[in-house]
Amino acid sequence: xxxxxxxxxxxxxxxxxxxxxxxxxxxxxxxxxxxxxxxxxxxxxxxxxxxxxxxxxxxxxxxxxxxxxxxxxxxxxxxxxxxxxxxxxxxxxxxxxxxxxxxxxxxxxxxxxxxxxxxxxxxxxxxxxxxxxxxxxxxxxxxxxxxxxxxxxxxxxxxxxxxxxxxxxxxxxxxxxxxxxxxxxxxxxxxxxxxxxxxxxxxxxxxxxxxxxxxxxxxxxxxxxxxxxxxxxxxxxxxxxxxxxxxxxxxxxxxxxxxxxxxxxxxxxxxxxxxxxxxxxxxxxxxxxxxxxxxxxxxxxxxxxxxxxxxxxxxxxxxxxxxxxxxxxxxxx
Numbered sequence: 001x002x003x004x005x006x007x008x009x010x011x012x013x014x015x016x017x018x019x020x021x022x023x024x025x026x027x028x029x030x031x032x033x034x035x036x037x038x039x040x041x042x043x044x045x046x047x048x049x050x051x052x053x054x055x056x057x058x059x060x061x062x063x064x065x066x067x068x069x070x071x072x073x074x075x076x077x078x079x080x081x082x083x084x085x086x087x088x089x090x091x092x093x094x095x096x097x098x099x100x101x102x103x104x105x106x107x108x109x110x111x112x113x114x115x116x117x118x119x120x121x122x123x124x125x126x127x128x129x130x131x132x133x134x135x136x137x138x139x140x141x142x143x144x145x146x147x148x149x150x151x152x153x154x155x156x157x158x159x160x161x162x163x164x165x166x167x168x169x170x171x172x173x174x175x176x177x178x179x180x181x182x183x184x185x186x187x188x189x190x191x192x193x194x195x196x197x198x199x200x201x202x203x204x205x206x207x208x209x210x211x212x213x214x215x216x217x218x219x220x221x222x223x224x225x226x227x228x229x230x231x232x233x234x235x236x237x238x239x240x241x242x243x244x245x246x247x248x249x250x251x252x253x254x255x256x257x258x259x260x261x262x263x264x265x266x267x268x269x270x271x272x273x274x275x276x277x278x279x280x281x282x283x284x285x286x287x288x289x290x291x292x293x294x295x296x297x298x299x300x301x302x303x304x305x306x307x308x309x310x311x312x313x314x315x316x317x318x319x320x321x322x323x324x325x326x327x328x329x330x331x332x333x
Contacts, residue, residue, distance in 0.1 A: 024066035027062070029060075030058075031057065031331070031332050033055055033057070034058070034084040035054040036051070037049045037050075037051040037317070042322075047321070051317060052084035053090070053314070053315050053316030054135070054296070054316065054328045055135040055286070055314070055315055056315050056332075057081055058316075059080060059082070059090075062078045063075065063077045071106045071107055074102070078096045080098065081098045090316070101113045101114060107159060110157050110159045111156070113155045114155075116152075117153055117169075118150075119186045120167045121218065122146075124190075124218060127197075128198075128199050130144075130231065131229070131262045136284050136298035137299055138284055138300050139300075139313055139314055139315065142302065142312055143268045144235060145203070147216060150169060150171035153171040153172070155170075163193030165190050165192070166188065166190070167187065171183060178210055182208055183205070185203070198221045200217075200219050207240050213240070214237075215237070215238050216235055219233065220233035220249075227255030228255070231252065232249060233247075234247070234248050246268075247266065249266045249267075250264065256285070258288055259287040263282065264280075265282075267279050275305075276304075277305040277306060278308040280300060284326075293330070297325075298314075299324070299326075303322070
């Protein structure tokens with residue numbers, strides 16, 4: 001009888017473990033990206049660097065998903081950035097500086113996530129506006145606002161209905177006595193159906209004393225015709241000092257054999273009396289060696305006028321010069 005009970009318990013544990021395994025999963029993933037970066041036009045002189053995360057930031061991540069039943073799932077993402085060239089941690093040494101959040105989602109109600117996560121503005125720039133996908137020397141954020149991650153944030157994303165969806169994020173400033181200090185607010189309304197993608201997105205950030213805030217509003221679109229994808233974006237900006245400006249982007253991605261040719265033009269216009277202006281022209285090529293590995297090269301050049309001070313960077317570095325040349329390899333796992 002004792003043997004029978006022990007056997008039954010063992011079978012029950014195996015069955016329970018099998019059910020848990022079937023209903024939940026954890027995935028390890030990442031990107032290892034390293035290349036040569038040549039910069040010209042920097043105040044300190046020209047440089048030649050071995051750099052990490054040129055096309056895509058190098059990272060290792062863990063993501064999990066569990067079926068809670070009734071169409072609801074729980075999930076998490078923990079993503080660490082690092083430098084291939086030195087082995088150092090990225091994002092100022094944070095353990096999971098790229099992303100760290102937990103979420104609940106369902107097809108009917110949408111999803112809600114809490115933690116350190118990308119702003120709607122960043123995702124619109126990366127996924128719709130920029131043919132360089134915020135990487136290489138053509139990175140649109142060399143000129144467009146670099147609103148990226150928001151700490152202490154709660155984000156809600158609606159389900160997609162006939163191509164339409166919305167995304168709202170609130171970043172708590174966590175300053176005692178005044179919830180507006182260091183607060184961040186983001187929102188996006190999107191349409192993605194067939195070859196056309198459109199997004200209207202806004203991002204606002206209050207300063208540490210809640211006496212001023214920066215804001216950026218962008219309309220971006222992407223249209224695919226066969227192997228050609230066209231990109232366009234227009235943004236209106238205001239910094240913490242109240243200065244306003246406008247940014248525009250036109251870009252294209254063209255399939256060339258197995259590879260992809262990228263090109264973009266970005267224009268920055270300052271509305272102040274100084275009339276500071278900058279223009280960026282960039283071209284690049286990505287060639288796949290396999291499903292997971294590709295080679296890339298890119299060239300970007302910025303012309304600054306009337307004291308404008310923009311630099312050619314890439315997916316990880318903000319850059320120091322006005323001309324950049326990239327050549328490297330990226331492996332995704």
